Structure formats: C-alpha cells, structure tokens
Amino acid sequence: MTARTATAKNTTLDSQPFDFNLDTVEAEVELRPFRVHFAGKRWEFTHMQALNAWDALAAAEGGDVRVVAESMKLALGDQWDEFRKLPLPQHKVMPLFQAWQKHSGVEPGESEASGS
Numbered sequence: 045m046t047a048r049t050a051t052a053k054n055t056t057l058d059s060q061p062f063d064f065n066l067d068t069v070e071a072e073v074e075l076r077p078f079r080v081h082f083a084g085k086r087w088e089f090t091h092m093q094a095l096n097a098w099d100a101l102a103a104a105e106g107g108d109v110r111v112v113a114e115s116m117k118l119a120l121g122d123q124w125d126e127f128r129k130l131p132l133p134q135h136k137v138m139p140l141f142q143a144w145q146k147h148s149g150v151e152p153g154e155s156e157a158s159g160s
Contacts, residue, residue, distance in 0.1 A: 071094075072149075076091060102114075
C-alpha cells in the first residue's frame with residue numbers, strides 16, 4: 045500500500061467566511077435579575093436566559109427536580125449557601141420557579157436550557 049500525502053491548503057479558519065456569527069447574537073429581552081423577598085431578605089436570581097448554557101444543560105440531564113435545584117443554585121451564585129440554610133417548604137418551590145420562569149420569558153414546563 046502506498047502512503048498518500050495530503051496536499052496542504054494555505055488557509056486558516058479565520059480567513060474563511062462564517063455561516064453564523066454567534067458573537068452578534070443579542071438577548072431579545074432585558075436580562076435583569078429576578079428579585080425575591082424571602083425570610084425577611086432580598087434575593088437576586090440571575091435571569092434564566094443569562095445562565096451559562098453548559099451548566100443549565102448539565103442540570104437538565106438530571107430531570108425536572110435537578111433542573112429546579114441546580115438552576116436556583118446557579119442563579120443565586122454566592123447567595124446559594126445562605127439561601128440553602130433556610131427552611132423552604134415544598135409548596136413554595138414550584139410557585140417560585142414558575143414566577144422566575146415567567147419573569148425570564150420561559151414558558152412553564154420549558155427548560156431554560158432549551159433556548160426556546
């Protein structure tokens with residue numbers, strides 16, 4: 045069998061046209077934080093559409109319960125540990141999550157990781 049040598053093209057990726065420029069994509073809504081009053085304190089959740097997509101997608105792999113918990117953890121950032129120490133009755137979790145979805149322009153039942 046004879047070895048073949050590929051002919052080298054003298055082009056770089058940056059010299060080729062783009063099919064899609066992701067750097068130009070802007071949010072369709074204002075990505076202001078979702079502010080919540082709970083246990084006598086103000087909490088700020090990052091807007092769902094501003095969360096890191098890779099982290100949100102990883103959370104989505106764990107099912108609905110994990111999506112809710114991990115999304116809240118991501119959105120609260122440095123506030124998470126303090127928020128997590130507070131007792132949170134189960135009957136308040138979904139109303140909180142659904143209000144955050146509405147604020148973020150995400151339809152209930154739609155994962156923020158879906159991007160639609």
